[in-house]
Amino acid sequence: MGRLKSDLVSYIPVDEIQEMVESLGQQINQDYEGKDLVLICPLKGSILFVADLCRQIIRPVQIDFVQFLAASKSQGKNVEIRKDISTDIRGKHVLIVEEIVDTARTLSFLCEHLLRHRPASLRIVTLLDKPARRELPIKPHYVGRTIEDRYVVGYGLDSEELGRNYAEILYLKH
Numbered sequence: 342m343g344r345l346k347s348d349l350v351s352y353i354p355v356d357e358i359q360e361m362v363e364s365l366g367q368q369i370n371q372d373y374e375g376k377d378l379v380l381i382c383p384l385k386g387s388i389l390f391v392a393d394l395c396r397q398i399i400r401p402v403q404i405d406f407v408q409f410l411a412a413s414k415s416q417g418k419n420v421e422i423r424k425d426i427s428t429d430i431r432g433k434h435v436l437i438v439e440e441i442v443d444t445a446r447t448l449s450f451l452c453e454h455l456l457r458h459r460p461a462s463l464r465i466v467t468l469l470d471k472p473a474r475r476e477l478p479i480k481p482h483y484v485g486r487t488i489e490d491r492y493v494v495g496y497g498l499d500s501e502e503l504g505r506n507y508a509e510i511l512y513l514k515h
């Protein structure tokens with residue numbers, strides 16, 4: 342197995358991540374009172390965030406996953422689906438759960454794709470937002486924390502598939 346290519350610097354500690362997730366969960370509980378929710382999570386980066394966030398939500402939730410081809414990560418121009426949702430979201434309240442919004446290319450594509458299924462509502466929650474790198478005008482409804490233009494790993498986020506298992510969030514030192 343390879344190694345992370347650069348030194349890592351601690352950035353967001355575990356207790357701060359937990360506070361961010363709790364606060365996002367509270368906002369979602371307030372806004373979706375009386376409504377059932379479908380969480381849609383792009384693989385693989387969102388796995389730890391959704392695992393923690395869904396346990397803060399007191400409403401009934403369904404969870405589904407989508408996956409895009411690796412080439413469609415931030416650098417890619419075209420986005421292609423590797424795994425689509427298998428839940429019927431027509432007339433349902435849908436919340437996309439992202440760990441980070443960067444250029445927003447993938448999210449923009451995902452929103453258009455999901456809207457074709459005519460959900461009752463569609464919103465985005467992201468743990469981290471990197472607006473400095475935005476290429477498309479997507480504004481998440483719920484943001485845990487806005488960060489500078491840094492490449493971060495940990496808590497589901499990877500560098501060439503490594504680092505997802507770190508409990509804290511770190512950035513790569515160039």
Ligand code: IMP
Binds near residue numbers: 414441447494498
């Ligand atoms: P987009 O550029 O907003 O389309 O981001 C696509 C995906 O790239 C994100 O959902 C993450 O999975 C990944 N990504 C973007 N920035 C970072 C980062 O700093 N660390 C790890 N993954 C990232």
Ligand code: MG
Binds near residue numbers: 383384385440
């Ligand atoms: Mg992602």
